[in-house]
Amino acid sequence: MSFKIATIADVHAAEQVIRQHVSPAPLIRSYALERELKLPASRRVWLKDYGWTPAGSFKLLGALNWMANSLERIGDSPVAAHSSGNFASGIAFAGMRYQKRVIVVMPETAPRIKFERTRSFGAEVRTYDIARDHQTGERDRITREIAEQEQAIQASPYDDPFVIAGNGVGALEVVRDLQRDGRGISHFFCAVSGGGLMAGQAIAIADGFPQANIIGVEPAGADDFRQSLAAGSRVRLERPSSICDGLLSYDVGEHNWPILQKLVKQSLAIPDAATQQAMRWLYEQHGLRTEPSGAITAAALLSGQIDLSGDGDVVVVVSGRNVDETAFRNWTRES
Structure with missing residues (x-):
């Protein structure tokens, strides 16, 4: 391969840059999701909320x-x-x-x-x-x-090793927080579009918790990564479609694909209606006004498609909160 693939060393180096500018995004325990999923008392669910950053996303x-x-x-x-x-x-x-x-x-x-x-x-x-x-x-x-x-x-929004490594810094924070408390991760849910977020996060999670099941999440109308996993090579969609405006890349990046193919074994395709329900659920239970691209991971978890058996905690990436008030109200209105 002729180009550089981001590594855990690159993520650690990126942390030195990131800390000069922003503090860690919060890792929020979701008691509501623990109850909803009927997890035993020994296990916890965490929301990594990148909507908290100055730019409103990761x-x-x-x-x-x-x-x-x-x-x-x-x-x-x-x-x-x-x-x-x-x-x-x-x-x-x-x-x-x-x-x-x-x-x-x-x-x-x-x-x-x-x-x-x-x-x-x-x-x-x-x-x-x-x-x-x-x-x-x-x-x-x-x-x-x-x-x-x-x-x-x-500058590429996702197809670049420096972008990938920077995006992985938030997952380093997750690993440190949970290791400090003697906890593990059984399942890690993260959205996939161009793959810049998931690639960086997967590098750090796989390094800290090698047994974690790293799960991609995509809109049903923009599931090029899921199709790519099935095909064994990058699939390009002609016209991705979803209310998740941040998840509409035509394909995953060349720098992202080798990392994703190695570390992420499955990706769920979530219909927009389920994402809208998750937006409402996160608002009602946590007061989080998330954009669709940020709520889709909670929708995947709530969908029941994944067997959550295991001993570790579940981590859900909330990638952003940049949504207009009118659109949010329309999407979360009870039907």
């Missing part, structure tokens, strides 16, 4: 590590990236911290809060029509034009 972790390790290459050039919205705010935050100009390409239909967060950190935003992108390739074309015309350095 994305600033990988963005910060990428920025810190790309400063020499960037120099006085701007940084260009495409994003459904969360990486946009993450790379904007990193640009603010490292005083670099950032230009991001986002769908016109991205949640308003994602535009607001991104601009609040000083980034410039340009938009494209996601509904026809599978035909026109607008997203990549605009990003490429920015790189050419402005001599910008492109």
Whole structure:
């Protein structure tokens, strides 16, 4: 393989970068999920809530590590990236911290809060029509034009070893917290889109708890990773579809795939209706107003598709909370 694959050493190195900018995201015990799942008293369920970060999602972790390790290459050039919205705010935050100009390409239909967060950190935003992108390739074309015309350095939202390693830092926190209390992990649920979050998290979880069952979660209309596992090679979807706007990548990244294929043995495809129910459940039980992409892992756990037998704890990654109020109310309204 001609390119670098992120390792646990890279995740540890990334932690030194991340700690200069943000504190660990909270690991919240869910007594409500423990009751709902009828787990014995010896086992616990934990929510790793990345919605708590300044950017409202996990994305600033990988963005910060990428920025810190790309400063020499960037120099006085701007940084260009495409994003459904969360990486946009993450790379904007990193640009603010490292005083670099950032230009991001986002769908016109991205949640308003994602535009607001991104601009609040000083980034410039340009938009494209996601509904026809599978035909026109607008997203990549605009990003490429920015790189050419402005001599910008492109940052990938997920397909990069520095991004992967940065995203893994949150799972290092999970491992340390549970090992400190003498606890283990039997099941670890994390969403998969381009694979940057899951790849980084899987590296750290597999290192700390080798016996943990690491489970991917995807929307039913955007389950390219599940199909890739079945095929034994990366599958590209022509037009992924879901209310989970953060989980609509066409395929997993080249840098992510070897890690995912090795460490993640299954991925669940969750219908949007179940995700909406999980959003309502998390709000009612925990007061968490999550975006669909953040709630889908709880939906997978509540779906009962996974045999939870074992001795360890269950960890559920809540990847983000960037959702507009009106959309949240519509999605969580009782039918």
